[in-house]
Structure formats: structure tokens, C-alpha cells
Amino acid sequence: MFSTTAQRSRGDADSPSRRLAFGGDYNPEQWPREVWDEDVRLMLEAGVDLVTVGVFSWAHLEVAPGDYRFDWLDDVLDRLTRAGIGVDLATATASPPPWLTSLHPEILPVTREGTVLWPGGRQAFCPSSPVYREHAVALCRKMAERYAGLDSLRLWHVGNELGCHNALCFCDTSAAAFRGWLRERYGDLDELNRVWGTAFWSQRYTDFEQVLPPRQVTAVPNPTRELDFRRFSSDELLANYVAERDVLRELSPGVPVTTNFMVMQNSKEMDYFRWAEEVDVVSNDHYLMAEDPEGYTELAFSADLTRGVARGRPWLLMETSPGAVNWQPRNIARRPGELLRSAMQHVGRGADGILFFQWRASAAGAEKFHAGLLPHAGTDTRTWRESVELRRVLDAVAEIEGSVARNRVAILFDWHAWWASELDSHPSTDVRYRDVPKVLHRSLTDAGVGVDVVHPDSDLTGYDLVLVPTLYTVTDTAADRLREAVEGGATALVTYFSGIVDEHDHIRLGGYPGAYRDLLGIRVGEFLPLRADEAVELSNGWRGTVWAEDLQLTGAESLATYVDGPAPGVPAVTRHAVGRGSAWYAATRLDRDASDALVARLVEASGVEPLAGVRPGVEVTRRHADDGRSWLFVVNHTDAGVDVEARGLDLVSGRSADGVVTVDAGGVAVVREA
Numbered sequence: 001m002f003s004t005t006a007q008r009s010r011g012d013a014d015s016p017s018r019r020l021a022f023g024g025d026y027n028p029e030q031w032p033r034e035v036w037d038e039d040v041r042l043m044l045e046a047g048v049d050l051v052t053v054g055v056f057s058w059a060h061l062e063v064a065p066g067d068y069r070f071d072w073l074d075d076v077l078d079r080l081t082r083a084g085i086g087v088d089l090a091t092a093t094a095s096p097p098p099w100l101t102s103l104h105p106e107i108l109p110v111t112r113e114g115t116v117l118w119p120g121g122r123q124a125f126c127p128s129s130p131v132y133r134e135h136a137v138a139l140c141r142k143m144a145e146r147y148a149g150l151d152s153l154r155l156w157h158v159g160n161e162l163g164c165h166n167a168l169c170f171c172d173t174s175a176a177a178f179r180g181w182l183r184e185r186y187g188d189l190d191e192l193n194r195v196w197g198t199a200f201w202s203q204r205y206t207d208f209e210q211v212l213p214p215r216q217v218t219a220v221p222n223p224t225r226e227l228d229f230r231r232f233s234s235d236e237l238l239a240n241y242v243a244e245r246d247v248l249r250e251l252s253p254g255v256p257v258t259t260n261f262m263v264m265q266n267s268k269e270m271d272y273f274r275w276a277e278e279v280d281v282v283s284n285d286h287y288l289m290a291e292d293p294e295g296y297t298e299l300a301f302s303a304d305l306t307r308g309v310a311r312g313r314p315w316l317l318m319e320t321s322p323g324a325v326n327w328q329p330r331n332i333a334r335r336p337g338e339l340l341r342s343a344m345q346h347v348g349r350g351a352d353g354i355l356f357f358q359w360r361a362s363a364a365g366a367e368k369f370h371a372g373l374l375p376h377a378g379t380d381t382r383t384w385r386e387s388v389e390l391r392r393v394l395d396a397v398a399e400i401e402g403s404v405a406r407n408r409v410a411i412l413f414d415w416h417a418w419w420a421s422e423l424d425s426h427p428s429t430d431v432r433y434r435d436v437p438k439v440l441h442r443s444l445t446d447a448g449v450g451v452d453v454v455h456p457d458s459d460l461t462g463y464d465l466v467l468v469p470t471l472y473t474v475t476d477t478a479a480d481r482l483r484e485a486v487e488g489g490a491t492a493l494v495t496y497f498s499g500i501v502d503e504h505d506h507i508r509l510g511g512y513p514g515a516y517r518d519l520l521g522i523r524v525g526e527f528l529p530l531r532a533d534e535a536v537e538l539s540n541g542w543r544g545t546v547w548a549e550d551l552q553l554t555g556a557e558s559l560a561t562y563v564d565g566p567a568p569g570v571p572a573v574t575r576h577a578v579g580r581g582s583a584w585y586a587a588t589r590l591d592r593d594a595s596d597a598l599v600a601r602l603v604e605a606s607g608v609e610p611l612a613g614v615r616p617g618v619e620v621t622r623r624h625a626d627d628g629r630s631w632l633f634v635v636n637h638t639d640a641g642v643d644v645e646a647r648g649l650d651l652v653s654g655r656s657a658d659g660v661v662t663v664d665a666g667g668v669a670v671v672r673e674a
Contacts, residue, residue: 021353047391059097094160167269256280323371348633407450428529436469448610487579521555521576536565544588
């Protein structure tokens with residue numbers, strides 16, 4: 001099972017039977033008691049050993065202020081404990097009950113336009129509300145007092161997907177909290193005015209009370225205020241987590257505390273690198289955008305990013321779907337074998353457990369068409385059979401628990417750069433922060449190269465190849481770290497719209513790309529964004545879209561020039577020797593073929609060896625144990641069988657791999673390497 005300090009404190013960490021966690025959200029309050037025994041029986045049949053309980057139970061646990069009703073939860077937890085099923089116990093504070101919002105409507109969140117968001121969904125609270133926090137912490141304390149000694153308790157689960165629906169609140173309570181956050185950050189108004197650039201448009205403040213959240217305005221809002229408000233909002237939600245966590249640590253020492261992150265697709269509101277410093281175990285929710293037939297490539301990127309957030313340590317997939325979800329425009333069911341492939345992508349990239357939302361598919365409510373491990377149609381279903389098969393595979397590969405991925409290639413990623421790069425009044429609305437990292441990650445994955453996704457301020461000296469895609473805002477520390485890595489022998493690639501501003505969203509003057517200009521040996525005098533659907537051809541046959549630049553060489557060599565577009569004959573791809581390494585630059589958004597070609601050159605130049613030779617649609621990753629053992633994961637997303645170079649034992653099939661492992665169409669393999 002997923003290793004936690006809670007397990008060690010209960011004396012089972014040294015058990016010879018290792019197991020990766022398998023299970024999901026269990027919501028017994030949605031069902032009559034006569035169903036609960038069947039739930040436990042079927043959980044045991046499916047091999048479920050960890051369930052999340054109580055996420056949305058506040059209204060059932062506290063039916064009026066201070067009127068707590070725990071009998072039903074006692075019953076549920078007793079059944080699970082007697083069955084040997086571990087519990088990830090939620091503090092039930094994910095969504096305030098109607099009695100709380102009726103008594104205190106001032107806790108409701110308010111949009112940028114001033115619209116109150118009323119109860120009836122979930123997370124109907126302002127993250128800065130002291131009333132919400134007081135009631136949430138009180139419930140959390142009652143939970144901890146009652147269940148700290150529960151034998152089956154494996155994890156504490158604070159809230160749920162914090163900020164999923166209420167990350168940004170613009171009410172008066174938030175305004176006051178924002179001003180307090182700014183005072184602490186900047187000290188005085190002179191510094192605030194300097195950082196926010198309030199000399200522009202007569203925005204200078206003479207009293208902190210004049211400062212407001214970035215509500216709807218007449219023209220383009222102040223960009224640094226927007227950026228700071230996102231930082232503040234992430235910190236406010238984190239403060240709610242910390243307030244509950246501290247109660248749990250006080251009353252339940254030794255039991256790990258987590259909350260489920262949302263590292264996926266367009267979930268951009270929380271700075272999870274900062275959040276990870278406060279959790280005992282990084283856990284993540286990930287849902288495929290099912291309409292994308294190659295959505296597995298986004299899953300791979302998000303899983304590697306989650307491992308980066310976890311600082312390379314194993315993490316827990318807290319939620320994914322065993323089938324269709326309910327909230328996408330077209331909620332497409334998983335294809336045969338996709339459940340196993342997706343799960344093993346996560347495991348291969350560092351997850352030590354796979355949990356689902358949810359155990360039993362709901363009969364009513366907004367998520368009644370969201371799949372469950374136990375579907376509406378029961379156990380005689382493909383979803384059930386594939387879930388049982390997943391448990392078998394997780395058991396077969398359980399020896400990998402606690403191992404880590406160690407790669408020689410890094411992609412730099414930062415939520416602050418994401419926030420800042422997509423603000424208003426930029427050169428092109430077609431620049432989307434996540435686009436280029438995903439394309440480069442896919443090219444590396446298609447080449448069989450393992451990748452870490454890390455924070456720009458990380459120590460990069462252990463990497464042979466470092467990719468810096470659209471890193472618009474960059475600290476001096478991050479710029480220095482990249483230079484140190486290149487001088488030490490690394491190969492680096494920086495792409496367009498990187499290094500442009502500092503952490504305050506102030507332009508780094510003297511020519512683009514600011515922070516990286518000298519490292520790259522280039523100077524850009526003007527951005528030349530392209531029109532919608534416009535493309536440029538490069539002299540080496542590559543193709544670019546979205547972006548071009550008026551670029552001059554100041555030490556670098558040109559590897560390709562624009563053939564057409566707004567800058568014919570101007571360098572588009574460059575390379576600059578620095579110390580024992582080299583720094584490359586791409587001044588346009590390369591299409592998939594060109595990205596593949598550039599990555600191939602970078603991999604060759606850096607001396608990075610692929611984990612194995614594969615073709616597009618076949619993923620390989622590797623996990624390492626401290627004792628020297630390693631495991632090669634192969635996930636075949638194609639409709640044809642493949643042979644991948646490997647030597648050892650395939651734990652999934654039980655067959656030896658004497659030079660190659662054969663993986664069927666849509667299949668997986670996990671080879672304990674000889």
C-alpha cells in the first residue's frame with residue numbers, strides 16, 4: 001500500500017506484503033444503510049484497500065451550529081475497519097452546508113463583476129472569510145478528537161480540490177485581506193506603488209484603503225495587481241488548508257495530512273510548488289479531456305509535473321475517473337484497456353496509488369452520470385472487470401512502491417509565469433503558457449526520453465538537457481541557475497516569450513529576451529506575432545506558427561532563418577556556446593514535426609540516452625529504488641503490438657524479457673530490469 005508515516009506508526013511499514021493503494025471516494029451518506037454491507041463486500045471482492053470518506057458530509061455531520069451527528073459515520077468507519085480497508089478521512093469542510101450560508105450570507109464569494117455566487121453548487125465560500133474558517137476549523141477539531149485513534153486511518157484529507165470553483169473572490173472581505181497581504185509583502189505604499197507601476201494612468205495610491213482587488217474596470221487592469229491578486233488568492237486558500245492541518249497535527253500526530261491538488265489541463269489558480277511545502281503527501285486529481293484522442297499525452301505531462309511538485313518523491317493519484325465524467329461537453333467513455341493504460345502512466349511517473357471518483361456511481365445529483373468503480377449497471381460490466389484487473393496489475397508490480405524516477409532532462413514550469421503570460425494586452429492572444437511545454441514533452445516522450453518537470457529556481461546542475469518554454473516571468477535566481485547549468489556542460493533550449501519580465505511583471509530592458517539575452521548570445525528588438533492561421537517556413541524545412549521576432553546575433557550562430565513571413569532572412573533558431581555547454585533559442589512556435597526534429601538534435605547534442613527506442617504512441621518511463629533495482633514501464637497506446645528493448649521479468653505478464661519485451665496493442669508491461 002501507499003507508504004505513509006501513519007502506517008509506520010501502526011507498525012505495518014515493514015510488512016513483507018507491499019501494496020499500491022487502490023480505491024476511491026466513498027459517499028455512503030448518499031445511500032441507505034442496507035447498501036453499506038454490500039459496498040464493503042464488493043470492495044473486498046475488487047481489492048479496494050483505501051477509500052476517501054466524508055468529503056462532502058458537512059451537512060450530515062453538523063446539522064445545525066454545534067449540533068454534531070457522528071453516529072452514522074461511526075458505523076461506516078467501523079465496517080471499513082473491521083474489513084481491513086484503510087481510510088483517507090476527509091475533514092468534510094469542502095462545501096459549507098445551507099444552514100451556514102443562510103446564517104452568514106456574507107461568506108458567499110463574489111465575482112469580478114460583483115455578482116454573488118449563491119449556494120446550490122459546492123465551495124460556496126470566500127477563501128478569506130473568517131466565519132467560514134472558524135466553522136471549518138471547529139468541525140475539523142471535532143473530527144480529529146473523535147477519529148485520531150482510528151485503526152484504519154491512513155491519511156487526513158483537508159477539504160477537496162481547494163479553489164476549484166472559488167479561487168478568486170472579489171468581495172469586501174477579500175479586499176481587506178488583500179490589503180493585509182500587500183502590507184506584509186511590500187511594507188509601505190512607496191514600495192507598492194513602485195512595484196505596481198502606478199505612475200502609469202494616474203493609479204498612485206496614497207492610502208492602503210484605496211487598494212481594491214482587480215474588480216471589473218473601464219479599461220485594461222493593472223497587470224501587476226492582477227498577478228499579485230492571484231498570488232494572494234492562492235495563499236488564502238493555502239491558509240485555509242494550513243489552519244485545518246495544524247489542528248490535525250496537534251490532535252493526530254504521525255498521521256499524514258494532504259489535500260488533493262488539480263495538476264491537469266487548465267487548472268491554473270494555485271501555485272502547487274508552494275502548496276507542496278505544506279502537505280505531508282502530495283496527492284493529485286487528474287481527468288482526461290476525453291474528446292482528445294491523444295489526451296494521454298497531456299496526462300503524461302501532468303503526471304511528470306505532479307512528480308516535480310512532489311520534489312521527485314512518490315505521490316498519490318487521489319481522483320481519476322474509471323469511465324466517463326459528467327462535466328465535459330461530450331463525456332466520452334473510456335475505451336477498452338484505457339483504464340489500465342492511464343493508471344500505469346501515473347504509476348510509471350511516480351504515483352504509489354490509484355484512487356477514483358468514485359466508488360459507487362451516484363443515483364442523484366449533479367454527478368450522477370460520472371462513472372464509478374461500481375457502475376449503475378453493477379458488476380456485470382466492463383468497467384468493473386477492468387477495475388478488478390487493474391487491482392491485479394497493481395499487486396503484480398507492488399514491489400516498485402517507494403521507488404522514484406530520475407531523469408537527465410528537465411522542463412521548467414512555473415504557475416506565476418502561467419498567470420503573468422496570459423494577462424491582457426500582450427503581443428498575441430495565441431500565446432498560451434502550457435502549449436509549448438506540452439509539445440516539447442510529447443516530442444521527448446515519443447523519442448523514449450524520460451523527463452522531469454521542475455520549478456525554475458531548482459538546482460539544475462544534475463541535468464544534461466534543460467528546456468525553458470515560454471517562461472515569460474523569470475527571477476534572477478532562475479536565470480542564474482540556468483546559466484550555471486549551461487556553463488557546467490548542459491544543453492539548454494529557451495523558446496520565444498521567455499525571460500521577458502521580472503517577478504513584478506516589469507520588462508527587463510535592453511532588448512529581449514531580457515533575463516536570457518546574454519546567455520543566448522542574441523538580442524531581439526521587436527516581437528513579430530503572426531496572424532491567426534499564419535505560418536512561416538524556415539530555411540531548414542521546419543514550420544512555425546504564432547510568433548516571429550526581429551532577432552540579431554550577438555555571439556550565437558544561426559541554425560535556421562525565416563524564409564517568409566514578417567522577417568525573411570532573420571535567424572529563427574540559434575545556438576550559443578557557453579562554458580562547457582550550449583544555449584539554443586527558438587523564436588517561433590514550431591509545429592509537431594519541427595519540434596520532434598529539434599528535440600532529436602538537442603538530445604544528440606546533450607548526450608542524453610533514451611530509456612528505450614520507441615515510436616510515437618508508445619511510452620517508456622523508469623523508476624529506481626535505493627538498492628539499485630529499476631523497473632521499465634511500457635504503455636502502448638497504439639493499435640499494434642510493439643517490441644521494446646528490455647531485459648528482465650515483465651511483472652504484468654509474468655514472462656521473461658530476454659532482450660525485448662512484447663507489448664500487445666493497447667497493453668502495458670513493467671519490466672524488473674536485470
